[in-house]
Amino acid sequence: MQSDAKPILPVRISDYLSLSRIAHRSVHACYFAPKIVTPKLNRPCVMSPKILIVGTGAAGIAAATRLYEAGFRNLILLEAERRIGGRINTVPMGTNVMDFGAQW
Secondary structure, three states, X not given: OOOOOOOOOOOOHHHHHHHHHHHHHHHHHHHOOOOOXXXXXXXXXXXXXXXXXXXXXXXXXXXXXXXXXXXXXOEXXXXXXXXXXXXXXXXXXXXXXXXXXOOO
């Protein structure tokens, strides 16, 4: 029986190290980047738009926080689960907590 799957190509250690360095630099740059400052509104809004944010994962919570800091107050967050956090899930285990998720 023959398989149509492509053969696994060998990876040179130099390629792996190069990609590893690129990934490390990218993560380091994002993690230690200066905090983005959201500009405040210079004038009051005549009308407050309704803003709908779908999902309360890291991106949804960050978006809601930035909008609130910018002066928007009519925010609605929708979440399909009974908890917030998206892929990040903290579960109590006795007197400790265990973090699950946030893996891609």
